[in-house]
Amino acid sequence: MSLITKKNILFQATNIIKQYFPPFAIEILKNIKYDFLNIYRIYKYNLSFVEKKEPKQIIKNLYQTTQKIFSPARKTILFYPNFPYHRASIYQLCLALGYHVTQNPQSKFDAAIYWKRYATFFPENPILSSFIAENKTVINDRCQDISKSYIDEVFLNVFGYCISVDPLKYTGKCVAKSDLNARHDGKIIDCPISSKQSKVVYQKLIENEIEPGKLVEFRVPIFKQTIPLVYTYLKNISNAEQRFLGYPNLISVEITEASQIFTSKEIDNILEFCSQIGLDYGELDILKDKQDNKIYIIDANNTPSSTLLLEPVIMSAEKCLLSYEERASAIDKLIKAFQAEILNTNNSDRSSLSNKILERI
Numbered sequence: 066m067s068l069i070t071k072k073n074i075l076f077q078a079t080n081i082i083k084q085y086f087p088p089f090a091i092e093i094l095k096n097i098k099y100d101f102l103n104i105y106r107i108y109k110y111n112l113s114f115v116e117k118k119e120p121k122q123i124i125k126n127l128y129q130t131t132q133k134i135f136s137p138a139r140k141t142i143l144f145y146p147n148f149p150y151h152r153a154s155i156y157q158l159c160l161a162l163g164y165h166v167t168q169n170p171q172s173k174f175d176a177a178i179y180w181k182r183y184a185t186f187f188p189e190n191p192i193l194s195s196f197i198a199e200n201k202t203v204i205n206d207r208c209q210d211i212s213k214s215y216i217d218e219v220f221l222n223v224f225g226y227c228i229s230v231d232p233l234k235y236t237g238k239c240v241a242k243s244d245l246n247a248r249h250d251g252k253i254i255d256c257p258i259s260s261k262q263s264k265v266v267y268q269k270l271i272e273n274e275i276e277p278g279k280l281v282e283f284r285v286p287i288f289k290q291t292i293p294l295v296y297t298y299l300k301n302i303s304n305a306e307q308r309f310l311g312y313p314n315l316i317s318v319e320i321t322e323a324s325q326i327f328t329s330k331e332i333d334n335i336l337e338f339c340s341q342i343g344l345d346y347g348e349l350d351i352l353k354d355k356q357d358n359k360i361y362i363i364d365a366n367n368t369p370s371s372t373l374l375l376e377p378v379i380m381s382a383e384k385c386l387l388s389y390e391e392r393a394s395a396i397d398k399l400i401k402a403f404q405a406e407i408l409n410t411n412n413s414d415r416s417s418l419s420n421k422i423l424e425r426i
Contacts, residue, residue: 077088093209103160103165103215104134106160107130107134108127108130110160110161111130111133111160111161112130112189114389114392116389130163132163132360133162133163134163138410139163139164139165140162140164140165140176140248140408141164141166141173142164142165142174142178143168143170143172143174143176143177143178144166144177144178144417145168145170145178145190145193146164146168146192147180147181147182149166149366149368150182152370153370153371154348154370154399155178155369155403157371157396158396158400158403161400162400164177170196174201174255175328175408176360176407176408177201177204178203178204178205178346178366179193179203179205179208179305182368183246183247184246184342184368185210185211185246186210187208187210188209189206189307191395193206194206202407202408204218204407205344205347205367207345208342208343208345208347208367209343209344211246211364211365211367212245212246213243213244213245214229214244214266216342216362216364216365217229217266217268218403219342220338220361220362223334223337223338223341224334224338224359226228226359228268228271228361229257229266229268230268232256232257232258232261232267233256233257233259233260235256235257237270238253238254238256239253239258239268240252240269241254241262241265242252242264242266242268243266244264244265246364246366250309251309252309252340253308254360262393268363269361271352271354272319272355272356273352274302274355275299277304278302278303279298279300279301279316279355280299280354281298281300282296282298282350283295283298283326283352283353284296284298284348285323285335285348285351286348286369286399286402287339287345287348287349288343288345288346289339289345289346290336290340290406291402291405291406292332292335292336293398293399293402294320294322294323294398294399295323295326295327296318296319296320297326298315298317299315299317299319300314300315300316301314301315301316315386317386318386318387320387320391335351338362339365342365345407346367346403346407347366347367348365348366348369349362349364350362350363350364350365351363
């Protein structure tokens with residue numbers, strides 16, 4: 066769509082609002098923090114939680130969503146320097162909550178997030194640093210390096226063991242992959258080798274297959290010192306290359322509590338690891354080796370996405386790997402952690418009058 070067409074649509078929409086909306090409603094609209102695309106996505110995302118598309122349920126959902134957008138308690142989240150991809154997990158939470166999101170550092174905001182998609186290194190940002198000096202909330206400002214080599218260095222310091230191997234001396238199969246973030250280029254090689262490649266890490270091949278052609282991985286959301294849930298991924302690996310692909314190979318996803326997967330000591334170490342790399346918010350990829358029964362953090366992502374899990378904004382909810390109930394439960398747990406740990410608030414922002422109105426619908 067061209068810029069001229071967009072301006073024409075906006076001009077026509079403005080005229081319609083002026084023609085049909087009463088003056089007091091126009092004044093209310095002027096004071097709302099919004100943009101049309103974000104408002105559209107908020108309504109579409111929240112409607113995706115209505116499983117049975119009956120008029121009564123749709124009206125109730127639209128009322129609740131409108132209430133979020135008009136709420137005096139509505140938050141503004143600044144993503145900087147990049148605006149979040151629509152599949153970003155935390156963007157989905159903002160949609161569910163009806164929050165305003167912006168990339169403009171001049172805007173008033175309740176929390177800022179250092180957001181630079183597909184990056185590996187995050188040098189100090191002067192604008193975000195100025196916010197910190199003003200005692201404003203800035204998320205992941207200390208998370209400056211998520212390279213595989215640094216992750217393993219910190220992992221060794223916290224857990225006392227690591228996944229790295231010396232491919233010149235190690236005997237057996239190992240994984241060679243880029244030291245950079247989001248490359249998904251892992252290969253299984255035979256060691257020892259004659260020479261190392263630059264910007265490549267060499268890691269122990271984790272034995273996490275539960276049966277031939279299927280393996281289990283854990284995706285762990287982090288909100289400061291809270292792990293609200295764990296996604297247990299069952300992945301298809303009919304060939305060696307598929308082991309290192311992401312969402313396309315998912316067979317199923319199960320939502321569990323961290324205590325059902327990890328020991329209390331492992332949970333403490335996971336949170337300490339995140340503290341040491343400066344990860345206030347993000348998601349970890351964790352594997353468990355069935356031979357030594359140890360867990361290994363193989364990746365830390367500070368701009369995680371929710372493809373096939375939480376995001377029916379650009380695809381039908383039926384294609385999500387989680388059911389309506391599972392997705393709603395996951396969103397609820399993630400929202401509670403987001404609000405408690407990041408925003409220092411809670412999820413009860415509706416008035417008693419609004420609750421009474423909803424009860425009558």
